[in-house]
Amino acid sequence: MLIPDDLRYTTEHEWVRLDGDIATVGITDYAQEQLGDIVFVELPAAGTPVESMRIFGAVEAVKTVADLFSPVTGAVIAVNEQLEAHPEYVNTDPYETGWMIKIRVTTASEFDGLLTAQAYQKLIGA
Amino acid sequence: MAEGELRRTPFFDLHRAAGAKMVPFSGWEMPVQYEGILAEHRCVRSAAGLFDVSHMGRVEVHGRDAVAFVNVLTTNDVERLEPGQAQYSAMCDARGGIVDDLLVYRRPDRILLVPNAGNRAKDLDWMVAHRAGFDVDIRDVSEETALLALQGPRAPDVLARLTSLPLDEIGYYRFRVGEVCGCEMVVSRTGYTGEDGFELWFPASEAARVWTALIDAGREFRIKPCGLGARDTLRLEMGYCLYGHEIDETTSVLEAGLGWITRFTKSRFIGKEALLAQKAAGLTRRLIGFRLRERGFPRQGYAILHDGQPVGTVASGTVSPSLDVGIGTGYVPVELAKPGTDLEIDVRGKRVPTDVVKLPFYTGGSGR
Known part of the structure; x- marks a missing residue:
């Protein structure tokens, strides 16, 4: 189970990487393993506003569907268009090629309220 | 336990x-x-x-009346089986509802049955309740x-x-x-x-x-x-029924498209009269296969719509790994059951256009 130290996490199993005021968001290795084979990822268009811990999309796996929650508030500036043809990247490489959206963050302090790798590890009992 | x-x-x-x-x-x-x-x-x-698939039941019926007994219990015709032959069949209740679907095997000295895991105990009770007058020995050999x-x-x-x-x-x-x-x-x-x-x-x-x-x-x-x-x-x-999804005690074999395993030529089987009456009166609903025209993942319980009005619910749904398209089954009023009929599936609030299609969805298999 991969839980990179340099990322922050939500209680809903998203990860976020902050680079300046740009947050890159995806779902964790634990989440993809729980979901199993992912067949679609529903993502918002660039420009869409997102809010901290509000739904921004959904992941459709063979056995189940899960909502995606935005870790931070801001506006979507990019979506991973590769996932359209290759949703399985979320399974095979959730922290890199399986990223989902990039958000220009309006409230940087929200980042500090997210779970550290250690806290997330504790949450999932890994 | x-x-x-x-x-x-x-x-x-x-x-x-x-x-x-x-x-x-x-x-x-x-x-x-x-x-x-x-x-x-x-x-x-x-x-x-x-x-x-060991969770499924395995039941042997021995005794002089094994064939006659299973023939009364099930809709398909056990008499048509030679030893060494098997058939898909169903057990119905007196109202024509499906108690279970199962495989029936004929051996020279016994009948073998494979019922669903979740129905095994119910089926055994059902069999015991209907054995009066038959010289049979029912053995659950699942364990x-x-x-x-x-x-x-x-x-x-x-x-x-x-x-x-x-x-x-x-x-x-x-x-x-x-x-x-x-x-x-x-x-x-x-x-x-x-x-x-x-x-x-x-x-x-x-x-x-x-x-x-x-x-x-x-x-x-x-x-x-x-x-x-x-x-x-x-x-x-393949459009095969799964008990608890396409079929249960509230659905009949005729509505489920299982008329082909229902032999009205048999003198007697449980549910025959009710099913004949249903056939004479005409079905009001039928099980269909549907195929989404746009991207979407239909799941059990989602609404099936026609002209914006709910007309049924999804019994089973998935994105077909072989066809890479959303497929599923469900019951709709019989007038909407024809292949080519335009329906919609409410996929999490989005109405996805859908066609009624003939089963099976996948025709490339090596099975005969």
């Missing part, structure tokens, strides 16, 4: 050793997947897969036996490595009793995937040895152990 405790098949330890994800299913702790549902699905369509399904175009190649049985002579829905890797078993050319393959019924004490022999012999044909997840997507691509 304690209330709520899950049963385990004799293959449980092998599943865990193979990395299976175990889930509760009909009171059993079963592998839903090993490597992944999609990889296992594709492996069965292209090579071979091995499924533990002492194991059941594996070896499925896929390479299944005969795998099995041929382990048996001298003339597999070419075992036609579809036929079976033989013979040795596979030195273990005597029922070798039946049946399955639930749409591919060629076999179901193997043998003593539970031989479980580990037979499983390991099949996996080892299958390696050169790229066999994979497969879980219930792939079993479900494979059967749904």
Whole structure:
């Protein structure tokens, strides 16, 4: 189970990487393993506003569907268009090629309220 | 066994050793997947897969009246079976509702039945309740036996490595009793995937040895152990009914499109009068297969719409791994059941345009 130290996490199993005021968001290795084979990822268009811990999309796996929650508030500036043809990247490489959206963050302090790798590890009992 | 405790098949330890994800299913702790549902699905369509289906029931009916008794209990015609032949059938109640769907095997001296895991106890009660006047001995042999399904175009190649049985002579829905890797078993050319393959019924004490022999012999044909997840997507691509989804006690065999296993020419079977009356009055609803015209994942319970109005609910749905499109089943008013009819599925608030299509969805299988 991969839980990179340099990322922050939500209680809903998203990860976020902050680079300046740009947050890159995806779902964790634990989440993809729980979901199993992912067949679609529903993502918002660039420009869409997102809010901290509000739904921004959904992941459709063979056995189940899960909502995606935005870790931070801001506006979507990019979506991973590769996932359209290759949703399985979320399974095979959730922290890199399986990223989902990039958000220009309006409230940087929200980042500090997210779970550290250690806290997330504790949450999932890994 | 304690209330709520899950049963385990004799293959449980092998599943865990193979990395299976175990889930509760009909009171059993079963592998839903090993490597992944999609990889296992594709492996069965292209090579071979091995499924533990020991959660399903195995019942023997012995006695002078075994054929007559099962013929009254079930909708298909057991008299038409020669020894060594099997048929798909259903048990109905007096109202024509489906108690269970099952396989019926005829051996020279007995009838074998394979009911659903979740219905086994109910079915046995039902059988005992209707045995009066028949010279039969009903034996539940589920605990002492194991059941594996070896499925896929390479299944005969795998099995041929382990048996001298003339597999070419075992036609579809036929079976033989013979040795596979030195273990005597029922070798039946049946399955639930749409591919060629076999179901193997043998003593539970031989479980580990037979499983390991099949996996080892299958390696050169790229066999994979497969879980219930792939079993479900494979059967749904074929439009096969799953009890609790397409069929239950509130649906009739006629509504479910199972008229072909309902033999009204038989003098008597439970549910016959009700089904004849239903047929005479005309059906009001029918089970359909539907195919989404746009991207979407239809799931059980989603609404089926026509002209914006709800007309049914999804019984089973998935994105077909073989066709890469959303497919599913559900009951709709009979006037909307014709292939080509325009419907919509409410996929999480989005109305996805959908066509009624003929079953099966997938026609490329190696099964006959």
